[in-house]
Amino acid sequence: MESYAGRTEHGTGLMTPPTHQIPSIEAISVTKIYGQGQTEVIALNDVTLRVAPGEVVALLGPSGAGKSTLLTAMALINPPTSGRIIISGELVMEGADAKIDLRAFRRRHLGFVFQKANLIPFLTALENVQVALEINDTPAHIARKRAMYLLDHLGIADRADNLPDALSGGQQQRVAVARALANKPSLILADEPTAALDSHRGRQVMELFAQVAHESNSGVIVVTHDTRALDVFDRIVEMEDGRLLTPSVSSAEYGD
Amino acid sequence: MNLAVRDIRHNFSRFVFTTVGIGLLLMVVMGMAGIYRGLIFEATLLVDRIGADLWVVQGNTRGPFAELSRIPVSLENRVRALPEIIRARRFVNHSIQREHHGKPLRLMVQGLAWPDDKGEWVSLVAGRPLGQAHFEMIADRSLGLALDERVKFGKDVYRVVGLTTGMSGIAGDGLAFFTASDAMTIQFDSPSEAIRLDRSARLARTENQDLGHTQPLLLERAGGLSSGIAELPRPQVSAILVSLNPSADIDRVISTLSTWPDITVYTAQQQKDLLLSGTVDKSRRQLGLFSVLLIIISTIIIALIMYTLTLDKIHDIAxxxxxGARNRVIVGLILQQALLMGAFGYGLAWWFGQYLFPYFPRRVMLETPDLIKLAFITVLISMLASLLGIWKAMQVEPNTVLA
Structure with a gap:
């Protein structure tokens, strides 16, 4: 396995993580083109982004900027046309070629949170978290304990035996966060996780991401339109027309 | 964690209704196999129960179950005269349909060779075997006759002295046992007017012949009882049933009887084979083809159900x-549901059958080997049926979840 740990890319200094640890993710010169000829659309244009472990990054931009395309490329479910994706020092994608078993990699290294909680409706809150662990070969009794611990940590242990239907939007989103954290992923990807929540709940969820990122040392990338809770993020990256607007800024600078 | 069970638990009423539907479908398949077995059982019931080693029938015929067989009663004595034969009984068997209490009563008349055979071999649920040479009968319960009930056949009234159950003929009609002579009387009974007309015709034919003019006594006989005219044949029977000495060489007896040109002889097994390969064969094949069709239809229906259930879960599968779930987790979810549906459906089919099949007009026999075979078929069709859903699930892209 080729390791890209510690490499630097010239001209992208502001996109590099603030520490010298192995980045949670490196997306290097990622381009995504849909269609061809006259119908060709460049969704991502030579995008390079690094996120350090424990870093919480907000990805902002208008609709059609390419945020979700970048997120799905980094989530290994939408292969780029060119470029490289390295997660925890492991080259995962080179262009559209997967260098490893992507599903197994997602299972071990990635956590996902979406606009909708996307909980499995026939599983209880506890089981929704447990299933992610069992899929990763964690024995059932250990999976149950860890799932319960996570729910407790996120303050919804009392709803562990409820089906998603019986949970509020905020509670569902917390279960989704617990599921994303279950396998201690090196990277958590969130696509507008607060869109369905009120501002108070939305902020709570954003704070939750910051908390778990710092606690578990996972890199977190959140695609969001919600600018009310940007102070929670370590770094804010803006996109437009498939490109990252440089330089990226800290959350404190973004407010100015 | 078993996802299939969790999904069923969540959509329990849908699972129950679907499984009941599959159960009813499998019950029909089970019923077909049962009707098939019942058909064979009913066809061979008499041959099995009547306990004859050999069946002597009209020459060049296949016996009374395959075609008309007519042999004289006197053949009974000729057969009895052979060595190694310990018993020869006349066999009279025919179907009739009469009115009883304003309803059609269809029965298969079975003549017993009184006094050798009083019907002791018939398993009775009430009453007793035949106790006298005339006007008594043993009836199968399916005929709806009560013990001690009187029923008129022809000019005579017969009393039900015994009741049996599960005795029916090849056409599914309940059996009624009479003495052979009563059975023949019922068979050859003619209305009085028909007898008078027959006598008049006979008299007219004799008057028109020279012999009738020269022999006045002939004219007198021609107009009298038919039993008084030696030239007229006596009523005939369908077969003679032969029981051999246990130590007898059956091939030798058959070889002796085969030299008689007016009869044909069959072993009980040959008679059964003739029944199954002849009369029953077409019904058997028809039922077999229907069963195959039903199995195919069941497979298609279960496949469509599994496909629909998979479509409902597309988002969850994505x-x-x-x-990062492995394919086996997703395949397991669909396959286990199909198998559970098949297994519960099978159980329900069996349970429904226990209550419903006894009300069917013809015998439905659920035999263990058939039930085991159908259980395997159910597992197989459940697996086959899940393939469509599995195929659909395998096509789902993970990014569908973002849609």
Whole structure:
């Protein structure tokens, strides 16, 4: 396995993580083109982004900027046309070629949170978290304990035996966060996780991401339109027309 | 964690209704196999129960179950005269349909060779075997006759002295046992007017012949009882049933009887084979083809159900793929549901059958080997049926979850 740990890319200094640890993710010169000829659309244009472990990054931009395309490329479910994706020092994608078993990699290294909680409706809150662990070969009794611990940590242990239907939007989103954290992923990807929540709940969820990122040392990338809770993020990256607007800024600078 | 069970638990009423539907479908398949077995059982019931080693029938015929067989009663004595034969009984068997209490009563008349055979071999649920040479009968319960009930056949009234159950003929009609002579009387009974007309015709034919003019006594006989005219044949029977000495060489007896040109002889097994390969064969094949069709239809229906259930879970399957679930987890979810549906459906089919099949007009026999075979078929069709859903699930892209 080729390791890209510690490499630097010239001209992208502001996109590099603030520490010298192995980045949670490196997306290097990622381009995504849909269609061809006259119908060709460049969704991502030579995008390079690094996120350090424990870093919480907000990805902002208008609709059609390419945020979700970048997120799905980094989530290994939408292969780029060119470029490289390295997660925890492991080259995962080179262009559209997967260098490893992507599903197994997602299972071990990635956590996902979406606009909708996307909980499995026939599983209880506890089981929704447990299933992610069992899929990763964690024995059932250990999976149950860890799932319960996570729910407790996120303050919804009392709803562990409820089906998603019986949970509020905020509670569902917390279960989704617990599921994303279950396998201690090196990277958590969130696509507008607060869109369905009120501002108070939305902020709570954003704070939750910051908390778990710092606690578990996972890199977190959140695609969001919600600018009310940007102070929670370590770094804010803006996109437009498939490109990252440089330089990226800290959350404190973004407010100015 | 068993996802299939969790999904069923969540959509329990849908699972129950679907499984009941599959159960009813499998019950029909089970019923077909049962009707098939019942058909064979009913066809061979008499041959099995009547306990004859050999069946002597009209020459060049296949016996009374395959075609008309007519042999004189006197053949009974000729057969009895052979060595190694310990018993020869006349066999009279025919179907009739009469009115009883304003309803059609269809029965298969079975003549017993009184006094050798009083019907002791018939398993009775009430009453007793035949106790006298005339006007008594043993009836199968399916005929709806009560013990001690009187029923008129022809000019005579017969009393039900015994009741049996599960005795029916090849056409599914309940059996009624009479003495052979009563059975023949019922068979050859003619209305009085028909007898008078027959006598008049006979008299007219004799008057028109020279012999009738020269022999006045002939004219007198021609107009009298038919039993008084030696030239007229006596009523005939369908077969003679032969029982051999246990130590007898059956091939030798058959070889002796085969030299008689007016008869044909069959072993009980040959008679059964003739029944199954002849009369029953077409019904058997028809039922077999229907069963195959029903199995195919069941497979298609279960496949469509599994496909629909998979479509309902497409989003969840995409999510499972996104969070890294192996294909076997997803295949297991669909396959286990199909197998559970098949297993519960099979159980319900068996349970429904226990209550419903006894009300069917013809015998439905659920035999263990058939039930085991159908259980295997159910597992197989459940697996086959899940393939469509599995195929659909395998096509799902993880990014569907973002849609």
């Amino acid at each position: 999510l499972l793929k996104l969070i």
